[in-house]
Amino acid sequence: MITPLMPNYARSELAFERGEGCWLVTADGRRVLDFGAGIAVNVLGHAHPHLVEALTEQAKKVWHVSNLHNVPDAERLAKRLIDATFADSVLFCNSGAEANEGAIKMARKFHASRGEENRYRIVTFEGAFHGRTLATIAAGGQKKYLEGFGPKVEGFDQVPFGDRKALEALIGADTAALMIEPVQGEGGLREVPTEELRYLRDLCDRHGMLLIFDEVQTGVGRTGKLFAYEWAGVAPDIMSIAKGIGGGFPLGAVLAVEKCAAVFTPGTHGTTFGGNPLAMAVGNAVLDVVLAPGFLEDVQRKSLLFKQKLAGLVDQHPKVFDQVRGAGLLTGLKCVLPNGDVTAELRKENLLVVPAGDNVIRLIPPLNVSDAEIDIAVGMLDKAARNLEVTLVRGAAE
Numbered sequence: 001m002i003t004p005l006m007p008n009y010a011r012s013e014l015a016f017e018r019g020e021g022c023w024l025v026t027a028d029g030r031r032v033l034d035f036g037a038g039i040a041v042n043v044l045g046h047a048h049p050h051l052v053e054a055l056t057e058q059a060k061k062v063w064h065v066s067n068l069h070n071v072p073d074a075e076r077l078a079k080r081l082i083d084a085t086f087a088d089s090v091l092f093c094n095s096g097a098e099a100n101e102g103a104i105k106m107a108r109k110f111h112a113s114r115g116e117e118n119r120y121r122i123v124t125f126e127g128a129f130h131g132r133t134l135a136t137i138a139a140g141g142q143k144k145y146l147e148g149f150g151p152k153v154e155g156f157d158q159v160p161f162g163d164r165k166a167l168e169a170l171i172g173a174d175t176a177a178l179m180i181e182p183v184q185g186e187g188g189l190r191e192v193p194t195e196e197l198r199y200l201r202d203l204c205d206r207h208g209m210l211l212i213f214d215e216v217q218t219g220v221g222r223t224g225k226l227f228a229y230e231w232a233g234v235a236p237d238i239m240s241i242a243k244g245i246g247g248g249f250p251l252g253a254v255l256a257v258e259k260c261a262a263v264f265t266p267g268t269h270g271t272t273f274g275g276n277p278l279a280m281a282v283g284n285a286v287l288d289v290v291l292a293p294g295f296l297e298d299v300q301r302k303s304l305l306f307k308q309k310l311a312g313l314v315d316q317h318p319k320v321f322d323q324v325r326g327a328g329l330l331t332g333l334k335c336v337l338p339n340g341d342v343t344a345e346l347r348k349e350n351l352l353v354v355p356a357g358d359n360v361i362r363l364i365p366p367l368n369v370s371d372a373e374i375d376i377a378v379g380m381l382d383k384a385a386r387n388l389e390v391t392l393v394r395g396a397a398e
């Protein structure tokens with residue numbers, strides 16, 4: 001018989017009643033250390049007092065008015081994002097896929113508005129993940145997400161990661177934009193080297209193409225800068241964000257330079273819920289903390305500490321872990337054993353992690369994780385690896 005919730009997720013056995021910082025607690029009092037952060041969403045952990053206050057205070061005033069009217073906190077959040085980035089204008093929405101849909105539509109409209117209606121193709125990269133709507137599964141190009149959903153939305157071309165020859169061969173008069181994650185999240189924490197991002201910027205400029213960065217996972221401090229592109233010193237024309245900006249409240253946004261944003265004239269694009277007062281209150285509260293002096297520097301410091309300890313684990317457990325991956329606190333371990341088995345074993349030790357492609361486990365704690373919590377997580381990783389090694393020895397003996 002069908003379950004009340006549709007069977008499209010393989011959920012763990014855990015259910016949580018509440019959260020406290022980096023910890024989640026089940027109804028029967030089991031405490032679990034959350035190094036998954038709701039898939040890089042809870043940047044300030046659970047039940048952060050400043051976010052709780054922002055949301056509850058707003059909840060007493062007004063929840064939703066639609067985009068038929070002004071939302072002063074939306075204007076305020078947009079201005080803060082503009083001041084902190086390359087962008088000149090911001091569109092709010094509700095999720096990462098929706099932000100990418102907005103970015104894709106904007107790139108196409110940009111060229112159409114200049115009389116180039118046929119210039120709509122977008123180059124993306126193999127292993128990319130841009131969401132689960134019809135257009136964003138076409139953008140990601142992964143067979144496992146496309147299969148069974150009818151014809152793939154036209155206009156997306158994938159190239160292998162780092163293959164400049166294939167990329168340049170693909171670009172034609174109909175290429176509108178290039179879309180990339182500065183660090184592939186779901187794809188297995190593969191970093192795009194700085195010189196590659198600079199090359200892509202230059203390539204786009206030479207061909208009059210737009211550069212779109214998908215910072216849905218890398219954004220809002222995850223890599224130790226507010227946005228990952230800052231490390232490379234190259235800015236996109238359009239950027240999608242989501243996950244971290246709401247700290248757990250559904251919120252996404254498209255950031256863009258003026259010439260791109262200007263094509264979204266009244267009526268061209270929209271969303272009912274996007275930028276509603278509840279989401280805006282939380283988004284502003286997230287920025288209050290993430291942009292406070294010293295916060296991002298501390299993320300950088302902690303990520304170095306964590307990476308050193310992870311490298312030690314790889315040395316100690318070569319039959320379990322293969323390599324440290326990632327940037328900032330978008331950290332992970334490429335595994336030798338299947339990453340699903342490692343994830344399940346870690347759950348037994350009360351550590352939550354998130355599997356990714358390329359047999360990687362993501363260790364993506366709240367950005368306000370403490371040094372002590374990092375130590376606890378490393379201890380749990382060590383214990384789980386020992387347990388798995390015992391199983392391996394037993395398996396070999398049988």
Ligand SMILES: *Cc1c(COP(=O)(O)O)cnc(C)c1O
Nearest residue numbers: 095096097129130131185216217
């Ligand atoms: C999670 C993610 C998305 C999709 O976001 P949703 O909110 O699930 O729609 C898109 N791009 C990247 C890089 C992501 O990590």
